Amino acid sequence: SRQWRGVIREYASRLDVTDATPIVTLGEGGTPLLPAPALGRRTGADVWVKFEGMNPTGSFKDRGMTMAVTKAVERGAEVVICASTGNTSASAAAYAAHAGITAAVLVPEGKVAMGKLSQAVAHGARIIQLQGTFDDCLDIARELADVHPVHLVNSVNNDRIEGQKTAAFEVVEVLGDAPDFHFVPVGNAGNYTAYTRGYREDIQAGNATRMPRMFGFQAAGSAPIVRGEPVRDPETIASAIRIGNPASWELALSARDETDGYFGAIADERILEAQRILSAEVGIFVEPASAISVAGLLERAEAGQVPAGARVVLTVTGHGLKDPQWAVRRADGTEEQPVVVPVDTAQVASLLGLGA
Numbered sequence: 001s002r003q004w005r006g007v008i009r010e011y012a013s014r015l016d017v018t019d020a021t022p023i024v025t026l027g028e029g030g031t032p033l034l035p036a037p038a039l040g041r042r043t044g045a046d047v048w049v050k051f052e053g054m055n056p057t058g059s060f061k062d063r064g065m066t067m068a069v070t071k072a073v074e075r076g077a078e079v080v081i082c083a084s085t086g087n088t089s090a091s092a093a094a095y096a097a098h099a100g101i102t103a104a105v106l107v108p109e110g111k112v113a114m115g116k117l118s119q120a121v122a123h124g125a126r127i128i129q130l131q132g133t134f135d136d137c138l139d140i141a142r143e144l145a146d147v148h149p150v151h152l153v154n155s156v157n158n159d160r161i162e163g164q165k166t167a168a169f170e171v172v173e174v175l176g177d178a179p180d181f182h183f184v185p186v187g188n189a190g191n192y193t194a195y196t197r198g199y200r201e202d203i204q205a206g207n208a209t210r211m212p213r214m215f216g217f218q219a220a221g222s223a224p225i226v227r228g229e230p231v232r233d234p235e236t237i238a239s240a241i242r243i244g245n246p247a248s249w250e251l252a253l254s255a256r257d258e259t260d261g262y263f264g265a266i267a268d269e270r271i272l273e274a275q276r277i278l279s280a281e282v283g284i285f286v287e288p289a290s291a292i293s294v295a296g297l298l299e300r301a302e303a304g305q306v307p308a309g310a311r312v313v314l315t316v317t318g319h320g321l322k323d324p325q326w327a328v329r330r331a332d333g334t335e336e337q338p339v340v341v342p343v344d345t346a347q348v349a350s351l352l353g354l355g356a
């Protein structure tokens with residue numbers, strides 16, 4: 001057995017790198033693709049979950065960030081900059097720290113989950129909270145990168161998409177071909193675009209025989225692609241995808257057309273319900289934005305749009321520990337508090353229904 005070497009070394013021949021490229025890696029990729037029979041029972045489909053929370057900083061962003069920071073260093077960059085709802089900033093901060101360069105991150109004030117913010121702090125990023133939305137943050141990051149020597153590592157940078165396409169390669173390696181359907185959460189639609197590219201390249205390389213139908217989901221309060229117009233004040237508890245003007249909008253629409261795909265919107269309550277189902281019935285804990293893949297499958301299956309036996313892959317993009325507050329929140333808004341008892345075996349036994 002050997003150690004997984006990160007997506008650049010594992011897929012070097014399929015990425016724009018040479019022997020001289022100074023690879024910046026934390027061992028990202030190689031994530032589990034897990035069968036989810038409980039979701040199969042609910043939908044009639046053959047369901048697999050690509051658990052991207054298993055990446056080094058806990059989200060799929062690491063696949064793109066290894067490539068983006070590697071290429072930035074190759075080009076001599078000393079500062080990378082990004083706008084973020086949290087995960088991109090955590091990833092940029094970690095890879096910049098590993099490379100010995102600076103990460104500057106712009107985030108919407110008060111809208112980033114604590115787990116993600118703590119990562120950016122821990123890895124030493126320069127963090128600026130903007131009194132605006134993610135979309136405002138991205139506008140400013142792009143403006144600064146245009147005129148200053150700072151290297152933009154949002155997914156508008158093609159290196160990010162290149163790194164992220166490797167997730168499709170991994171799916172095909174495990175399943176032996178592309179699935180019938182692939183469900184992903186959508187914020188900027190970079191990942192939706194990246195999977196489509198990965199599958200397309202796998203077909204060209206002879207590794208896959210078909211393109212999956214790419215199904216992308218936005219939160220109902222932040223669903224510009226579904227509505228067909230930007231959303232000025234996007235709202236959702238799925239803070240990772242609280243985005244009103246997706247950067248990869250046009251690319252995503254052409255990817256949808258190419259794959260006979262679909263974009264749908266899901267209400268926050270259905271997102272949280274799907275998060276609970278995935279945790280309690282499959283054993284995979286994800287942040288709310290990631291659970292939208294599961295919610296999307298349940299909704300499409302209810303609508304009769306997923307044929308029995310169809311092979312379905314759900315990408316769950318970020319770990320549940322990133323934003324744990326939703327898992328302990330009860331329907332009435334109060335916090336779940338496990339029962340407290342004195343140090344007394346009989347009482348514990350009784351509470352567990354173990355008899356006398």
Ligand code: F0G
Binds near residue numbers: 086155191287
């Ligand atoms: N899921 C999670 C957990 C995310 O953090 C993001 C995006 C997405 C899905 C959507 O991916 O943008 O490629 O469509 N997070 C970005 C960030 C915006 O700043 O971390 P996308």
